[in-house]
Amino acid sequence: MTIARRLASRRVRGLASMLGLAVAYLSAAAFQAVAVEANPPLRTGTLVIGDRVTVTVELARSVQEQARGLSGRRELKPGHGMLFVYSRPQPVGIWMKDMxxxxxxxxxxxxRVV
Structure with a gap:
């Protein structure tokens, strides 16, 4: 094999490797975008606090909905929120994963707000 053919072969392998890495990167980025957007809004309700504040809230009722919360959302519109509904008073931990x-x-x- 001539030197020119060996160099051409190395270039092709190098380009193929770079193309493979680019495809892997773009696939991972696309998967991340889908995963982030896979947290659709939940059923909504209206929360009135006192006589002056009205908030449109998404209702996080199940353990899964509460664990997911607002993770990965890009924004929350003004006057909107999420209400975590519990059947009884209990100690609760809140974390901000992927906020x-x-x-x-x-x-x-x-x-009452406590």
């Missing part, structure tokens, strides 16, 4: 924006957390009990 892209800051959160304000209110604890509500017996119709």
């Amino acid at each position: 892209r924006f800051s959160l304000d957390i209110l604890w509500i009990r017996d119709g």
Whole structure:
């Protein structure tokens, strides 16, 4: 095999490797985009606090919905939030996995913010 053919063969292998890496990277990026957008909005309701504040809330009722929360969402519209519904008072831990924006957390009990 001549030197020219060996160099051409190396270039082809190098380009093939780079193409393979590019495809793998783009596939991973596409999967991440799909995974992030795979957290669709939940059923909504209206929360009224006092006489002045009305918030449209997504209702996180199941353990799975509560664990997922707002993870991966790009934004939350003004006047919107998520309400975690529990059947009884209990200790609750909140974490912000994969959050892209800051959160304000209110604890509500017996119709009052505590």
